[in-house]
Amino acid sequence: xxxxxxxxxxxxxxxxxxxxxxxxxxxxxxxxxxxxxxxxxxxxxxxxxxxxxxxxxxxxxxxxxxxxxxxxxxxxxxxxxxxxxxxxxxxxxxxxxxxxxxxxxxxxxxxxxxxxxxxxxxxxxxxxxxxxxxxxxxxxxxxxxxxxxxxxxxxxxxxxxxxxxxxxxxxxxxxxxxxxxxxxxxxxxx
Amino acid sequence: xxxxxxxxxxxxxxxxxxxxxxxxxxxxxxxxxxxxxxxxxxxxxxxxxxxxxxxxxxxxxxxxxxxxxxxxxxxxxxxxxxxxxxxxxxxxxxxxxxxxxxxxxxxxxxxxxxxxxxxxxxxxxxxxxxxxxxxxxxxxxxxxxxxxxxxxxxxxxxxxxxxxxxxxxxxxxxxxxxxxxxxxxxxxxx
DNA sequence: TGTACATCAGTGAACGCGCGTTCACTGATGTAC
DNA sequence: TGTACATCAGTGAACGCGCGTTCACTGATGTAC
Numbered sequence: 117x118x119x120x121x122x123x124x125x126x127x128x129x130x131x132x133x134x135x136x137x138x139x140x141x142x143x144x145x146x147x148x149x150x151x152x153x154x155x156x157x158x159x160x161x162x163x164x165x166x167x168x169x170x171x172x173x174x175x176x177x178x179x180x181x182x183x184x185x186x187x188x189x190x191x192x193x194x195x196x197x198x199x200x201x202x203x204x205x206x207x208x209x210x211x212x213x214x215x216x217x218x219x220x221x222x223x224x225x226x227x228x229x230x231x232x233x234x235x236x237x238x239x240x241x242x243x244x245x246x247x248x249x250x251x252x253x254x255x256x257x258x259x260x261x262x263x264x265x266x267x268x269x270x271x272x273x274x275x276x277x278x279x280x281x282x283x284x285x286x287x288x289x290x291x292x293x294x295x296x297x298x299x300x301x302x303x304x305x306x
Numbered sequence: 307x308x309x310x311x312x313x314x315x316x317x318x319x320x321x322x323x324x325x326x327x328x329x330x331x332x333x334x335x336x337x338x339x340x341x342x343x344x345x346x347x348x349x350x351x352x353x354x355x356x357x358x359x360x361x362x363x364x365x366x367x368x369x370x371x372x373x374x375x376x377x378x379x380x381x382x383x384x385x386x387x388x389x390x391x392x393x394x395x396x397x398x399x400x401x402x403x404x405x406x407x408x409x410x411x412x413x414x415x416x417x418x419x420x421x422x423x424x425x426x427x428x429x430x431x432x433x434x435x436x437x438x439x440x441x442x443x444x445x446x447x448x449x450x451x452x453x454x455x456x457x458x459x460x461x462x463x464x465x466x467x468x469x470x471x472x473x474x475x476x477x478x479x480x481x482x483x484x485x486x487x488x489x490x491x492x493x494x495x496x
Numbered sequence: 497t498g499t500a501c502a503t504c505a506g507t508g509a510a511c512g513c514g515c516g517t518t519c520a521c522t523g524a525t526g527t528a529c
Numbered sequence: 530t531g532t533a534c535a536t537c538a539g540t541g542a543a544c545g546c547g548c549g550t551t552c553a554c555t556g557a558t559g560t561a562c
Contacts, residue, residue, distance in 0.1 A: 118524045119538050127538075143423055145335040148515060162539040163517085170516065218422075224472070229418045232408075232474035233333055240477045247481075270485055271465060271492045278468025279461070282414070284422035287430045291437075295460055302461045308557045309505050317505075338548060352506040353550085360549065 128166045131156045135177035136184075140226040141219030144174055144234070175238040178231065181223040182245030188221075189252065202256035203304040209276050210300045212293065215283050224273075225280040249273055275299050318356045321346045325367035326374075330416035331409030334364055334424070365428040368421065371413040372435030379442065392446035393494040399466050400490045402483065405473050414463075415470040439463055465489050 119127065134156035138147045149170060150160040167173045192208035193201040208214065209222065218226040224246060231242050250269045257265035279299035283292040309317065324346035328337045339360060340350040357363045382398035383391040398404065399412065408416040414436060421432050440459045447455035469489035473482040 117522055117539050118526085118536075120525060123525095124538060143335060143420060145333060146423075149517085150514080158538095159540055160516090161519090161541060165538055224475070225419065227419050228468075228471040228475065229416055229420055230333060232471060233336070236477060239475055243476045243478060243481070246472065246476065267488045267491075270488045271469070274468035274472055274485060274489050275461060275465040276468065277472060278418075278466065279464035281418040281422060281471070282436065282464055282467060285414070285418065285429055286433045286436065287426060288433060291433070295464060298457045298460045299464050301457075307506050307555055308503075308559085310558060314505060339550090340547080348505095349507055350549090351508060351552090355505055 124166075127156075127158070131158070131163075131166060132173070132176050132180050135173050136181040136223070137219045139174065139177055140181055140221065140223055144227060144230045171235050171237070174234060175241050178223050178227070178234075178238050179241045179245065181221075181226075182242065182248075185222040185224075186245065186248055186252070189249070202253065205253070205256075206272075206276065206300055206303045210279060210296045210303075212296065215280060215292065215296065218284065222277070222280070224277045225284075228277060228281060246273065272303055275303060314356075317346075317348070321348070321353075321356060322363070322366050322370050325363050326371040326413070327409045329364065329367055330371055330411065330413055334417060334420045361425055361427070364424060365431050368413050368417070368424075368428050369431045369435065371411075371416075372432065372438075375412040375414075376435065376438055376442070379439070392443065395442070395446075396462075396466065396490055396493045400469060400486045400493075402486065405470060405482065405486065408474065412467070412470070414467045415474075418467060418471060436463065462493055465493060 131153065135147075135152050138152045138155055149163055152173075153160045153163055163173075167176075189205040189208055192204045196204040214221045223231065224242065231238060234242075250266065250273055253269035253272050254262070254265040257268050260268065276299065279295050283295045286292045286295065321343065325337075325342050328342045328345055339353055342363075343350045343353055353363075357366075379395040379398055382394045386394040404411045413421065414432065421428060424432075440456065440463055442459075443462050444452070444455040444459035447458050450458065466489065469485050473485045476482045476485065
């Protein structure tokens with residue numbers, strides 16, 4: 117039953133991707149390794165052939181989810197004229213589609229309060245991803261001095277993560293939409 | 307061993323308070339009933355004399371934590387001249403003390419992504435608390451028309467919750483401070 | 497007011513269950529000659 | 530290139546453990562007479 121090196125590498129990637137989905141969808145602590153491995157089409161026993169522990173997978177899954185979230189924002193920007201880059205990324209992030217699909221979205225919003233309690237490795241990974249997003253947004257405030265642009269980007273990411281999280285908490289659908297719409301309006305007007 | 311009505315009511319309150327602390331500090335799923343009951347000075351067996359389920363306690367603990375967070379902001383305001391009410395509340399919320407003590411602080415930041423996955427009851431409770439905070443902040447934009455004030459308050463709360471959550475994730479202490487400081491600056495200048 | 501009894505807050509053992517992790521095993525892949 | 534053997538990806542049973550919940554029990558409180 118041994119698999120080729122290439123197949124094994126593919127399997128590993130599949131586990132990380134499945135983990136990112138399961139964690140973002142159900143939460144880190146609430147997701148079991150068994151559940152997660154079967155989402156990747158495997159049985160639980162093979163897990164430790166690829167990872168040292170659940171914590172290690174959490175860090176990698178978090179990194180993966182952040183990378184694809186960044187990719188998604190970049191893709192949204194590519195379809196627009198450069199002057200609307202910021203608006204495009206913000207609109208994508210604060211869309212109802214993103215709100216309604218936490219598993220495929222940004223882990224800072226889907227797992228924020230849980231990541232804050234994760235080990236050093238995972239939090240360092242999240243910090244790196246966060247800074248990448250900050251840099252991208254800061255690039256859109258190019259007419260400002262760099263430190264101002266960075267400050268504005270830090271606040272913008274805070275607002276985006278907070279608004280998306282709150283829009284998922286709230287039980288009133290109209291209020292949920294309102295949170296997203298007002299945050300978007302505030303971020304693109306400024 | 308039966309306790310008087312008054313004592314039993316006090317015990318119940320103690321459990322809810324201890325639960326709010328434990329949940330905000332360690333996360334909802336990660337906190338066991340046994341751990342939580344012993345934090346309240348009891349053994350786990352008595353839990354179901356007071357609550358139907360863990361979920362019910364989660365909802366009540368969340369309500370309690372939100373109420374004392376609101377109380378804390380109000381207290382911060384009382385010590386200042388009315389014109390600085392907003393600044394006082396924002397500074398309190400985005401303080402490093404609040405960041406470093408999640409168990410005693412705002413559950414929207416400490417448990418945001420977990421609450422988003424809780425049952426209807428808990429989320430409805432959180433929604434109520436959120437709206438109360440929005441109303442308080444909106445009151446500080448009194449020179450704006452009500453709908454604008456509300457819109458600004460929605461965005462402000464999003465920024466506050468997002469910034470506090472991110473400041474807890476980040477592994478770089480300086481960056482963590484920077485997130486809080488910039489969010490505060492942005493909110494009180496506007 | 498005093499007595500007899502029902503109520504019930506709190507204890508601690510026990511329930512089935514799923515968790516993260518380990519392990520013996522299988523058999524295809526990779527390697528050494 | 531062919532053969533013999535070591536490697537190891539993946540399986541499924543098993544581990545100890547803590548989870549949420551239930552239950553028989555205790556004995557002080559509350560209530561009915």
